Amino acid sequence: MAENKQYCTFGISGYTFGAAADSVQEIVTNNTITPVPLAPPDISGLLNVRGQIVTAINLRRRLGITNSDSKTGVHILVRGGDSTVSLFADLVEDVMDINSADVEPVPDTVDPSIKAFVDGVYKTNDKLILLLNVNKAVMTE
Amino acid sequence: MPIVMQDIIEFMDDLTKEFLVEAQEHLEHIEGDLVLLEKNPSDPEVIARIFRSVHTIKGASGFLGFKKLQALTHSGESLLSRLRDGKMSVSQGIISTLLELSDTLQKAIKIIEESGKDSALDHTPLVLKMNRILQGTSPEQGKDVKKVETAQNREKEAEAKPQKNEVAEKSAQTEVLSKKEIAPPVQEASKTEQTAAQVNDTTAGQEAQKQENQEGSQSESVLQHISNGSAAESHVRIDVKLLDKLMNLVGELVLVRNQVLQTISRYEDVLLENASQRLDLVTTELQEEVTRTRLQPIRNAWNRVPRIVRDLSLEAGKEVQLILEGQDTELDRAIIEAIRDPMIHIVRNSVDHGIELPHERKAAGKSPAGTLKLKAYHEGGQVTIEVSDDGRGIDIAKIKKKGIEKGFITAEQANRMSDREFYQLLFLPGFSTAEKVTNVSGRGVGMDVVKTNVEKLGGSVDIESFKGKGTIIKLKIPLTLAIIPALLVKSGNEHYAIPQVNLVELVRVEPSNKQNLVHEVKGSWVYRLRGKLLPLVFLSRVFGLSDNFNGDRVLNIVVLHAGSKQFGLVVDQINDTFEIVVKPLSKHLKRIPVYAGATILGDGTVALILDVIGLAQYAHLADSYHKEGINIGMNKTGVDGRENGEVKQLLISSIGNQYFAVDLSAIGRLERFSNNQIEYVGNRQVVQYRGGILDLVSVSSALGYNHNGNSDDLINVVVYEYENRPIGLVVGAIHDIVHQKVSLDKSVARPGCFGRCIVQGKVTELIDPKAIIEVGGINN
Numbered sequence: 001m002a003e004n005k006q007y008c009t010f011g012i013s014g015y016t017f018g019a020a021a022d023s024v025q026e027i028v029t030n031n032t033i034t035p036v037p038l039a040p041p042d043i044s045g046l047l048n049v050r051g052q053i054v055t056a057i058n059l060r061r062r063l064g065i066t067n068s069d070s071k072t073g074v075h076i077l078v079r080g081g082d083s084t085v086s087l088f089a090d091l092v093e094d095v096m097d098i099n100s101a102d103v104e105p106v107p108d109t110v111d112p113s114i115k116a117f118v119d120g121v122y123k124t125n126d127k128l129i130l131l132l133n134v135n136k137a138v139m140t141e
Numbered sequence: 142m143p144i145v146m147q148d149i150i151e152f153m154d155d156l157t158k159e160f161l162v163e164a165q166e167h168l169e170h171i172e173g174d175l176v177l178l179e180k181n182p183s184d185p186e187v188i189a190r191i192f193r194s195v196h197t198i199k200g201a202s203g204f205l206g207f208k209k210l211q212a213l214t215h216s217g218e219s220l221l222s223r224l225r226d227g228k229m230s231v232s233q234g235i236i237s238t239l240l241e242l243s244d245t246l247q248k249a250i251k252i253i254e255e256s257g258k259d260s261a262l263d264h265t266p267l268v269l270k271m272n273r274i275l276q277g278t279s280p281e282q283g284k285d286v287k288k289v290e291t292a293q294n295r296e297k298e299a300e301a302k303p304q305k306n307e308v309a310e311k312s313a314q315t316e317v318l319s320k321k322e323i324a325p326p327v328q329e330a331s332k333t334e335q336t337a338a339q340v341n342d343t344t345a346g347q348e349a350q351k352q353e354n355q356e357g358s359q360s361e362s363v364l365q366h367i368s369n370g371s372a373a374e375s376h377v378r379i380d381v382k383l384l385d386k387l388m389n390l391v392g393e394l395v396l397v398r399n400q401v402l403q404t405i406s407r408y409e410d411v412l413l414e415n416a417s418q419r420l421d422l423v424t425t426e427l428q429e430e431v432t433r434t435r436l437q438p439i440r441n442a443w444n445r446v447p448r449i450v451r452d453l454s455l456e457a458g459k460e461v462q463l464i465l466e467g468q469d470t471e472l473d474r475a476i477i478e479a480i481r482d483p484m485i486h487i488v489r490n491s492v493d494h495g496i497e498l499p500h501e502r503k504a505a506g507k508s509p510a511g512t513l514k515l516k517a518y519h520e521g522g523q524v525t526i527e528v529s530d531d532g533r534g535i536d537i538a539k540i541k542k543k544g545i546e547k548g549f550i551t552a553e554q555a556n557r558m559s560d561r562e563f564y565q566l567l568f569l570p571g572f573s574t575a576e577k578v579t580n581v582s583g584r585g586v587g588m589d590v591v592k593t594n595v596e597k598l599g600g601s602v603d604i605e606s607f608k609g610k611g612t613i614i615k616l617k618i619p620l621t622l623a624i625i626p627a628l629l630v631k632s633g634n635e636h637y638a639i640p641q642v643n644l645v646e647l648v649r650v651e652p653s654n655k656q657n658l659v660h661e662v663k664g665s666w667v668y669r670l671r672g673k674l675l676p677l678v679f680l681s682r683v684f685g686l687s688d689n690f691n692g693d694r695v696l697n698i699v700v701l702h703a704g705s706k707q708f709g710l711v712v713d714q715i716n717d718t719f720e721i722v723v724k725p726l727s728k729h730l731k732r733i734p735v736y737a738g739a740t741i742l743g744d745g746t747v748a749l750i751l752d753v754i755g756l757a758q759y760a761h762l763a764d765s766y767h768k769e770g771i772n773i774g775m776n777k778t779g780v781d782g783r784e785n786g787e788v789k790q791l792l793i794s795s796i797g798n799q800y801f802a803v804d805l806s807a808i809g810r811l812e813r814f815s816n817n818q819i820e821y822v823g824n825r826q827v828v829q830y831r832g833g834i835l836d837l838v839s840v841s842s843a844l845g846y847n848h849n850g851n852s853d854d855l856i857n858v859v860v861y862e863y864e865n866r867p868i869g870l871v872v873g874a875i876h877d878i879v880h881q882k883v884s885l886d887k888s889v890a891r892p893g894c895f896g897r898c899i900v901q902g903k904v905t906e907l908i909d910p911k912a913i914i915e916v917g918g919i920n921n
Contacts, residue, residue: 034635034747037684038733046739046747051393053739053747055727085727 003100007122009093009129010076013065015114016093016129018122023134025077025084027092044088047075056086057138064113078134085138098122103131157253160201164250167194169444171243175236176447182231191239192221198246207259210249216271217242223275233455238270240448381474384434391431392722395624396741398424399719403743428624432473439517439526440468442477446488450513453492460499460510461492467517472524476618479598480526483591487528487614488513490587495532495612505609507531523600529613535606537563543572564604568592596754627721627750629742630699631714632680636748638721638740639710643701643753647715650696657813657855659696660875668698668709672810672831675700678760679711683735703757710756719743723750735759791883791907792859793900796841796873800905802898803859803872810860812869819856828858828869835860835869843893843913844906861910868914877901892916 007018008027033045033056042061047054056075059065075086103120110118110130117136122129171194178187199214217239223229249262398420405417447463454461472480496502496511503509516527540563544550549566550558566572570589592602600618619625619642627638648670650658658669659677666677677698681687698709721740730736734755742748791802792811818828819837826837837858858869879900885907887896893916895907 032746034739034749036730036733036736036749037686038735039730043729046749048741048745048747051396051741053724053726053741055729057729085729 004097005100006095007098007131008076008095010089011091011093012060012089015065016127018098018129018131019076019078019134021095023078025079028075028077028086031075047086049077052084054084054086056088059087059089059137062137063117064111078138087137157205160205161250161254164198167198168243168247170194172240172448173444175239175243176451178231179233179236179451188221188225192218192225195221207253209259209262209264212268213242213245213249213264216268219275220271235274238274241267387431388435391428392624394424395428395720395722399743400745435474436471437474437477438468439470439472439477442481442484443468443515445485446515449485449488450492453489457493458498459492459496461496462510462512464512464514466514470517470519470524476598479594480616483594486587486591491528491530491532495530497533523617523619526616527613529611531611534608534610534612535564535604536608540566547572564606567604624720624722626718628699628718629716629748630712631716632712633684633686636742638748638750639699639701639753640750641718643703645700645702645707648698648700648709650698652693652695655696669811670700672812674811676708677711678708678756683756683760701753703754706757708757791900792878793876793905794872794874795876800903801840802900802905802907803910804907805878812858812860813855814858815854816856835867837869837871838914839871840908840913841873843916861914863911863914870910870913883907
């Protein structure tokens with residue numbers, strides 16, 4: 001049965017992704033990241049969110065989109081497994097309802113490194129929203 | 142409101158859960174008491190205690206419908222009542238059977254925990270065994286010791302004796318599955334050397350009468366919670382999770398307090414300052430008190446030891462007297478859990494390998510029973526646990542042999558190692574000096590795991606032994622885990638925290654002294670700390686950042702110890718010590734060896750906490766040429782790996798373009814003096830050194846090198862012990878320190894030289910310090 005599900009959309013380097021709203025805890029901006037030397041390259045660092053130390057994942061790196069380490073962006077705090085992790089993205093866009101009937105499989109034109117983390121796509125008039133598999137995105141190797 | 146089936150089921154489940162917890166506690170005490178009973182068969186208190194515990198479990202299991210458990214405990218109870226009434230005597234066989242009962246009950250508890258029923262329990266063989274004993278047809282009743290007194294006498298005795306143990310309160314008629322005080326979070330005022338839990342129960346005398354009509358009152362007993370006497374009222378039972386939560390919250394409070402204090406300093410408001418000071422005091426005290434709730438007496442980690450020692454000594458045919466001292470010494474709960482297994486392993490080693498067989502002991506003039514002593518005490522912010530035995534001690538010769546056989550060390554090294562260094566070998570994985578591997582002590586996998594686990598807690602392990610006399614193993618563990626004092630340092634743009642427990646000292650090297658005291662030796666750096674070479678680790682380099690240490694900047698060195706090794710961590714800036722709350726890293730980062738966690742600083746930024754041991758390993762200090770430790774990395778092949786030379790640690794030096802090497806294992810120190818420190822006595826060169834006079838001998842003169850004299854202001858001197866006095870060999874420029882297998886070409890040996898070899902592609906003479914000194918004419 002097709003149902004509507006809420007998604008938080010956000011942008012990274014021109015791509016638009018959507019994360020299921022029920023897995024998103026909050027959005028945090030303007031927070032200084034403490035870098036963790038010797039950490040795997042897709043870990044941006046550590047973040048202090050109201051006393052809790054959150055690991056920030058550099059989503060750009062993980063998805064292989066670009067290797068730039070831009071320090072500005074937003075932290076999307078998601079619940080992954082049993083801990084809170086932050087996905088570091090460029091900007092947050094919208095919250096929208098997406099009907100599961102309208103979700104299409106990921107086209108082959110999408111990079112394989114991105115495809116691995118995306119469950120499906122949703123087309124709007126002007127863009128393609130890649131629906132992120134949050135659990136995969138926060139997984140450790 | 143009508144009672145619904147659901148409520149009843151939930152109620153029953155809660156009762157079951159509570160029953161399981163209490164039964165578990167009873168069982169822990171039963172085990173200890175049984176071992177005690179074996180040693181004091183005429184002590185009526187002990188039997189009474191055991192009886193009560195088993196009886197209690199029986200009652201509750203009947204009520205809750207655990208038929209098998211009930212049958213089991215019923216047989217046990219019958220046996221115990223015979224012992225108690227003096228109709229049967231305590232024997233080793235009976236104790237063993239009762240211990241078996243205890244084990245089976247433990248199993249039953251687990252089965253019930255998992256499946257909710259006891260149906261999976263196979264209790265028949267044990268029940269049969271016990272019934273046979275009861276009927277007097279069993280071989281287990283054997284010779285034994287003394288008769289147990291009757292109920293009447295016992296009651297008189299119980300009143301007359303000043304209690305070594307807890308006071309058993311005279312209470313109301315019914316027997317209850319009472320709410321017991323829990324030993325963990327809150328400590329009682331009166332503590333004893335024996336078991337800690339107090340059971341409020343009827344006295345033994347009344348029990349004898351009641352036994353017959355127990356069945357009837359069972360159903361009430363579980364439901365009644367009668368608290369008698371003052372002891373019960375002053376203690377509560379708390380879920381451990383709640384305590385952990387409290388601890389976390391206090392941790393958060395500590396951080397917020399740090400933040401407030403830091404921010405307050407910017408404002409000048411008396412009222413605000415006063416309030417913040419008060420906040421500081423209260424928070425500190427709160428932290429201390431809550432930390433104390435997590436403390437448990439170490440007897441909780443030792444509660445299985447008596448049984449294990451008993452079983453082991455029976456199995457091995459040895460007699461062991463166990464002494465436990467300092468059982469009330471308190472440790473954080475987490476530490477207690479973590480050291481349980483290491484303690485058991487060490488105890489096993491002692492009984493298995495340390496203590497000799499009775500006839501061996503007699504032959505050595507010792508008492509036939511060996512003594513095993515566990516002692517715990519607080520000292521200097523740490524808890525020290527000593528396990529000592531008066532057994533045969535550790536045979537250094539055996540370690541030496543094993544070490545060489547297994548390739549851990551070479552014969553050469555072995556000749557120069559101190560006893561302490563030999564003991565350190567025991568901590569290497571794969572090392573076991575057991576002649577035959579017993580299935581109890583394992584295959585030498587134990588001590589290294591013990592060491593790792595203890596070091597993980599920030600502690601250390603040490604062994605001391607005297608051949609023929611005994612062995613002492615000391616564990617030292619810091620008291621609390623979650624909130625620790627740490628030194629804050631800065632490297633690059635970030636702060637890092639170093640746990641104070643690893644800190645030895647702080648050194649500041651002015652640019653002018655850098656030359657003198659800091660040596661670079663082919664990419665590795667060392668610092669001469671009061672004559673000894675301290676390997677340096679540059680934090681910025683570990684992190685892959687750049688640094689500039691050749692400039693005119695002060696060098697900040699934090700001297701740390703990682704286990705038994707020391708090294709210096711070079712950082713940009715050294716800040717203050719703070720109390721920090723250790724927060725674990727997420728699984729993405731947990732695996733990085735150099736971090737132990739993270740914390741939030743007063744200004745809200747996150748700082749990583751360095752794991753000193755991990756850092757040392759990461760920076761390859763195991764391979765370094767630090768002289769204090771044993772160079773375990775010797776098995777690495779060097780330049781001439783294929784040839785069968787001996788591996789040596791060599792200092793490569795040159796004078797002019799002549800290279801020579803000095804075997805570092807023969808050398809005490811490397812020093813540096815400036816030319817104007819050299820004084821002349823007759824035609825000898827000397828320098829003042831450590832309050833005395835150091836004679837200098839020039840290697841180049843002794844060996845006839847052509848040499849234009851030292852144009853540098855500084856001379857490098859290798860201090861060698863010659864006939865109990867130090868002599869300084871003046872070497873030239875120091876190039877490197879290597880360790881590699883050396884293939885010596887002895888055909889060109891000459892006085893002062895052992896021969897030639899090839900080191901790093903250059904022909905190098907290996908000098909003989911002793912000969913050079915003699916050639917240099919010291920004896921003239």
